[in-house]
Amino acid sequence: MNILESFNYWIVMALMMCGLYIMIAQGNLIKKIVGLTIFQTSVFIFYISMAKVTGATAPIIKEGLELYSNPLPHVLILTAIVVGISTTALALALVIRIRQAYGTIEEDEIRAKDRLE
């Protein structure tokens, strides 16, 4: 079996797992959001890899070209990127409020303060 046939997918899985690891293992809230962004981008890369057709070009019609890559995943991911940044902004705003309320952005310290109350 040719390694190149699945190489993209394996790298995507590795990226995704790194993002997941940051999300669940590291306590800093901003780092968690960074992990979420990495996870998100790995999904984008996965979709775009699936849309690629060997020997094709970008899906913008030009005379003399026949083979185009699949435009549908491009549409989905294009909107997802902008949606992603606006939801990230929302998450960051939440982090700012948490910092104002608890004085820290480390997960275990927040939990300790919650238990005290």
Added chain:
Amino acid sequence: MDILYLLSLLCLSLGCLCNLIAGIGIIRFPDFYSRMHAAGISDVTGAGLILIGLMLQSDWSTTLSKLILILLFTLLTSPTISYTLANTAVKAKYKAKAKDNSKWQKDMEAK
């Protein structure tokens, strides 16, 4: 046409060379300020030569005008970034490590 193509090859290869030298400089130079010098070379000469090489390959179309605009904007923003960064570093009194510097000078003198 041929001479244009040869010129473009010349520009591209010179640009690649500049980029490569600058890249090595970014890794090998001992302190921040000298690395900045290397980065300046890659940003202006390297980028400029490669873009000019591409311009010589394109015919009279929007592609050419876009390339010219990209070159202009790069020439405008890159030095601004270098200036801003160096200015910030100097104002923050960030000093290149003296030890590394003396070693570098010794190397230079040995040569």
Added chain:
Amino acid sequence: MSLAFIHISILCFLLVTVLAIVRMRDLLAVVMLLSIYSLLSACFFVVMDAVDVAFTEAAVGIGISTLLLLSTLALTKRFERPHRTEPVLALFLVLTTGALLVYGTLQMPPFGSASAPAHQHVAAYYIEQSFLDTGIANMVTSVLASYRGYDTLGELMVIFTAGIGVLALLELKTDTKVSRKTEIPAPMAAHHILRIVSKMLIPFILMFALYVQFHGDFGPGGGFQAGVIFSSAIVLYTMVFGLDAALKVISFAWLRFFAALGGLVFGATGVLALVSGKNFLDYHALAEDPIRAQHLGVLLVEVGVGITVAAVIILVFMSFTRQMAENGKA
């Protein structure tokens, strides 16, 4: 001549960057690496023919996402506290999930094969028919704004809602005049060169945004990208000349109005079709000639998208900046 080495090396760079991010403690360095990550993924999208996606990633990644993270860091703290224990359980979980996913990829169609199921159904139709149906050369634009317009309306509403959420979280106290402890951050009076270069570039950025907005039919571009680029110009102005100067250009009330206006334009286009007896967002109601009608519909919808995206991003950035001004420590 095999060009596979290009995307393979980019993917390896991506993986190395992410591994470095996992290990890094300095959050500011993490933000720097994240912007490199964004640059790399934009390169990857270009190699994979997804020029529109690369365009969006470029516009978002180069400016606004880095700036929002930096603003949050300024409001919290820069260094992550070191861990006490190695999280073995998390590592185990991640490795197991990863192994399962890799097992799953063995069943996937090989990379780049034209016979993969993803390319069979509607995608093939879009590639063959979209130019005949809509007369728009860029398939991504025609699918985005025409075939899947309803989808895009939903996405736009998500962006709008996220903007409202940020306002609800950060702008609670603004109707009572809060005493500002400091000047609005960084009116960079000391940096003359920066001010002059920004002044020179901002008109170009705005013009480029308009070009992207209206050129989306023929090349990469469209409302989403144009909105982000437009907002980048205002964001640059805010950073260099201060929040007060930027609020004189466009106030919060106007921004809120525009954020709603874009969605309204999009929705009204749909309702217009509904009123004239066609389906929601069926642009054939707008004109006699079907191609003309499609062009008109796509234009209106893209303008709506552009306005809302630009307004929401400027709103979010200004809320963050205002927060910085009110919590000023310096």
Added chain:
Amino acid sequence: MMLVIAIATILLVMLLALLRAFLGPSLYDRILAVNVFGTKTVLFIAVLGFLTGRPDFLDIAMIYALLNFIGVIGVLRFFEYSGQESKDEH
């Protein structure tokens, strides 16, 4: 052929800049590396357009050329706001 060599060189320089971004040691070095990386991305996209025979996608390179310095200004603003530059880890 020359274009392929150019792409390979740009990728190599990207790798070098990436190494500098990992090694640091100061934050300024990392910002410098990001900046070099941005310029290389402009070149990469431009050359790739010619290589694949569709050079009409230069708009993406244009964005990077126009907006490259926003990030640097952001970092500068961060420093001026929080005054944390002295606590650099060198």
